[in-house]
Amino acid sequence: MRKHNDRGRQTPPLAECVINVSEGRDQTSLHDLARTARSIPGAAVLHWDADIDHHRTVFTLAGSLPGLEQAAAALCRRAVDLLDLSRHQGVHPRIGAVDVIPFVPIRGVSMSDCVRSACRLGRALAEKIRLPVYLYEQAATSRTRRSLANLRQGGLESLRRRMAKDPDWAPDFGPPRPHPTAGVSCVGARDYLIAYNMYLEDPDPAAARKVAARIRERDGGLPGVKALGLWMASRNQAQVSTNLTDYRRTSLVRLFEVTDRHARELGTRVSSSEIVGLAPQEALGKDAGARLRLENPASESILETRIRQAWPGIHI
DSSP, X not given: OOOXXXXXXBOXXXXXXXXXXXXXXXXXXXXXXXXXXXXXXXXXXXXXXXXXXXXXXXXXXXXXXXXXXXXXXXXXXXXXXXXXXXXXXXXXXXXXSEEEEEEEEEESOOHHHHHHHHHHHHHHHHHHHOOOXXXXXXXXXXXXXXXXXXXHTTHHHXXXXXXXXXXXXXXXXXXXXXXXXXXXXXXXXXXXXXXXXXXXXXXXXXXXXXXXXXXXXXXXXXXXXXXXXXXXXXXXXXXXXXXXXXXXXXXXXXXXXHHHHHHHHTTOOEEEEEEESOBOHHHHOSSHHHHTTBSSOGGGGBHHHHHHHXXXXXXX
């Protein structure tokens, strides 16, 4: 049975779709993509976050799964028209013009529902725009494809060679070669992921790389943390760029404090941080803005707040 809000209205099932596009500089194209997604009933563009150094934009959509599938397909079709990955240069790893499209359950939607949406969207992109699609995370069809890091290993050229030589690396949908201008796309289903970046006072990216190696889970660091050390030319700063895949095992505050401690051991410190896209309110807590030295108000990054703004009166 569906839950009801205080006004007695039915509370519809909701999911999130987080579309990562390899374009962070051309505002005309980005506004075009946002308008395209907004034109689809059943989905709302809650937020979009562009970065010129990463040359990447994160569009956060929410709505019904059918609406999200249609909005994501429309945005992808438009992105293939507008973007050319062969001319792309940015610090963030990527293999596609529309690089990743995860579906995330919010309320009244199961992970299995999101997996089915990922499969339907992947098939549609392959059939309608001849885009090779790999299913990843909970939608993955093999263990080697579950992780984005495995799919991106060596970049698009490495993936192109694997696609050509190894039948095990044929995409789940679409032709066995990258699209000439759009590369490949990864479509999946997952739990909440928080993209969180920390800036160091020392502009030397070597320090950021050392810190990233100390905090990421695969190298013995914090649970649920993936991290890279990057150079942000527009700011003349080094960045520790992280994905937090389980904020209940490692909180944002814990991630910040451990990163800052390692940075201080190397003679620098975390001067500020930012959340890319949106995060659940539970992950932020009451005083996260001050403790994390966030550059923007924490309230701007809360998923539930944006949902209530998109659908006034909704209970979540």
